[in-house]
Amino acid sequence: MRLVLQLVARLFVVVILCLGAATVWATIDAHRSVDRATAASAERVSLALEALYWRELLLRSNRTREQLLPVPEWRTIETMGLISPGICVRFEPAGAFEKPLCGQSKGIGQSPPRWFAALVQTLLGDHAAVVRSISMRAANAGSVSAAADPNAAIALAWQHILDNIHVALLMAVAIALLASLAIAHTLAPAQQIVAALQRMARGQYSTSLPRFRSMELAMIGRAVSDLGDRLARAMEERAALTRRLLEIRSDERRALARELHDEFGQNLTAILAFANTIEATSAQEKDNSEVAQDARMISQATHRIMACLRDTLNRLRHPPAEELGLEACLVDLVDSWRSRNAAQPMIQLDLKGDLAGVRGAVAATAYRVAQECLTNSLRHSSARVIVLRIERRTGAENALLVHVEDDGGGDAAKVARSPGFGLTGIRERVAALGGSLSIADANRGVSVAATIPLAA
Template identity: 85%
Template sequence: MRLVLQLVARLLVIVALCLGAATVWATIDAYRSVDRATEASAARVSQSLEALYWRELLLRSNRMREQLLPAPDWRTIETMGLIAPGICVQFEPAGAFEKPLCGQSKGIGKAPPRWFAATVQAMLGAHATVERPISARAATAGTVRAISDPDAAIALAWQHILDNIHVALLMALAIALLASLAIAHTLAPAHSIVSALRRMADGEYRTPLPRVRSMELAMIGRAVGDLGDRLAQAEEERTTLTRRLLEIRSDERRALARELHDEFGQNLTAILAFANTIEASAGDKYAAGTEIAQDARMISQATRRIIACLRDTLNRLRHPPAEELGLEASLVDLVDSWRSRTAQPMIQLDLQGDLADISGTVAVTAYRVAQECLTNALRHSAAREIVLRIERRSGPENALLVRVEDDGGGDAAKVAQSAGFGLTGVSERVAALGGSLSIARASRGLSVAATIPLAA
């Protein structure tokens, strides 16, 4: 899962938890606000009745103080306006058949769900009754008793939650959206870092990275840049060492070719001359002359086979003719030499593009790739047809493609894993020039392709 989506998902969980906590707090506050409204209604009504009490007391005689009850006069519209919605107020001592005076409770909110009413009442309990004396100095003036209507209190709490939850939900959505945009903007440079790592995996080690403001991402970017520089330096050193190794190998091959030519070649030539002399001089002088001549003839044949094998080895060890004849002529000569040796398989040479100006290390490497791949296809497969294709690709690619395909079957993965010294050497040569070597499955066999940059 992407990091941006993970952070946004966690943010949404946090917002949901905060929204739930805000809902619970709003429920408790709305429920407790009914208690505050009950106390405030009792206080307002008691103050109003206290003023009524002292006014009536001044208008009447002192003899009637014990019988002074403002009950007939306190149930007025002014008193009802002092009572909060959903609150009922009763004067004590109450008169006969006197009912509590309640505030307006109709239309104060929608009817709450049953589960909400049951949950609130079970968790928060019932509302307390508030009693206030009308006058602290006159105990006989009576008492105001206020209590909330349970149904109206639940409806008020539900309406309060609905009013607040809309605002809270809009704020939560806005916070989630803005925070998601901020997170996505902050983590946007991570795509550049990942792209740089992918280019580094493809060989582009020195990949510039954009500057980022985040300290952590900037540290990762610097670490990636340093890693790319070290990999590029290591690649340059490896390429230099590979080229030097190839030069040393080439020198050793030339020295070995001289040794084989000077020592083995001369000795084999001497052996062949001696065998011919023995064969010619063996006659009827001895009874076993015929057998000696036959043995000398067998020595001559074996010597010729060794000389032919040595000549082939010398051709492989010496500098390829691509340095003298050019790439195109040397490839034609290579294919003709194999055709002269065997009729099967049939070898086709396909040259595409202008190869006249290709020389030097690129030409030698291309020749070595073609030589090694043809040798492997002829020796290690039952191919009936082998195609050697040389293609010069111009434009941005600017490379030379060397491909050898056969129809002899074979497992490409197994060949790639068990590549011998020949393919290993070819791969090192191509890699030293910044190219690549691939072994893949062809239509009826194997395909070995090497891409050599001409800029090398």
Template identity: 85%
Template structure:
């Protein structure tokens, strides 16, 4: 799951929790507002009745105080206006059959669900009754008792919740949307880091990264850049060590070639001379035949030694040049037998100034690939293509294709010492070697940078 979606999902969970908390707070506040309305109604009605009490006392001083209140005109529209909706007020002592005076409760709100009414009643309990005396100086003036209508109080709380929940829901959606956009914008630079890591996986270790405003992303980008620098440095050191190893191996091969030529070559030449002398001077047929067999065995050993010396010495590309050495290589394979497959040599571009290690490596690649195609395949046609690519690429492409079948993946996994050595040579120069299927066989391609 993407990080942006995870953060957005967590944000939605937090918004839902906050919305639930706001709903609970709105319920408690609405329920408490009914208690506040009850107290306010009791205060307003008691103040109004106190003024009525003292007025009746002054105007009708001949009457007994017990007969002053409740006054017959206290249940008026003015008194109704002092009572909050859903609140009922009654006067003590009350007249016979006198009903409480209640505020307007119709249209106070929508009818709440039963589960909400039950939950509020269980959780918050009943509303308290508020009593206020008519006059603090006259205890016999009476008392005002205000109570809240339970159904009206719950309906008012439910309407309060609906009003607040709509606003809270809109705010939650707006916060979630804006926060999602902000999170997506903040994490957008992470794509640059992923792209840089993919380029590093492809070998482009020093990949520049943009400057990040976020401190965390900046630290990650700096760590990725440092990792790329270390990988590039390690790759350069590895290439240097590989080139040094190839030079040491080349020196050892030349030394071994000199030893073989000086020791084995001279001794084999002496053996051949002695065998020819014996064959020419001895008259017995058996002895002459033995000498002839010694001569034949010696010639075969000398031919094998000559081939080994040719492989141990410097490749002809360093002496004859790349183009002439490739022509000589193809001609040598063509002249070995008439049953050899058709070998085509395709040279593209100017190869005259290519020399040194690049030329030697290209020659070794062509030699090894031709050897594998001729000895290990059933090819009828082999194409050796050497192409010099100029411009920004500035590289030498060596490609050998054959129609002898074969599985490219299996050959790449089970590459022998020859292909492994060629791959190391190419990698030491900063190039690459690939094995891929061709139309009817295999294609081995090596790209060697000319800057090497």
């Protein structure tokens, strides 16, 4: 999952939690607001009735206080205007059949769900009644008792929650969207860092990144750039070391070829001459026919050893592709294999592009890759058709492609893991020139492809 989506998802979780906390707070505040409205209604009505009580008492001084109770004409429209919606006020002592005077409760809010009413009733309980004396100086002047209508209180709380939640929800959505855009904009440079790492994985180690505003991303960018520079230097040093090792190995191979040619070649020639002499001498004598036959067998064995020695010398000597050209050497290589394997497999040579200008280390490496792959296909598989394709690609790629494919079965993964010196050698040669070697399964066999940059 992408980091931006993870951060946005976590942000939405935080927003939902905050929205839930806001809902709980709004519920508690609505419950308390009903209690505050109840107390305020009782206070306002008690003050109004106190003024009415003393006015009646002064205007009608011949009356006793007991005759003023209940306070006359207190159930008026003015008194109702002092009572908050959903609050009912009762005068104590109440008259006969006197009902509480309630504030307007119609249209104060939507009917709440039953679960909400039950939840508020369970968690927050009922609203307590508020009692206020009409006069502190006259204790027998009566009192005002205000209580909240349960249904109206629940409806007011639900409406209060809806009003607050709508605003909170809009703010939460706005915050989530703006924060998501800010997170996406902040993490946008991460795509450039990932692209730089992908280029480094493809071998483009020297990659530069722009300076990022974020300190953390800037540190990561500098670390990636430094890593690329170090990898580039390490690869250059490794390539130089590999080229030096290949030169040393080539010198050793040439020295070994000279020793084999000078020592073994002369000795084998002498053995062959002695065997021919023994065979010719023994053939003249009738009793020495077995000696002549043994000498003939020695000659045949010597010829086989000399043929094997010639093949070994051809592999040890520096490939002629550096001097004679790649195309002529490849044709000669394929013809030599065809002459030794007249029946099968059939070797197809496909040359594409201008190979005349390909010389030096590139030509030698391409020749070695083709030679090694043909040798492995002929010796270690039952291939009937082997295709050797050499292609020179120009333009931005500017590379030489060597592709060998056979139909002899085989497992590409097993071949790639082979510890043999042949594949290891051509892999080192190709890597020393900055190229790449891949081994994959073909339709009915194994495919080996090497890409060698011509700039090498």
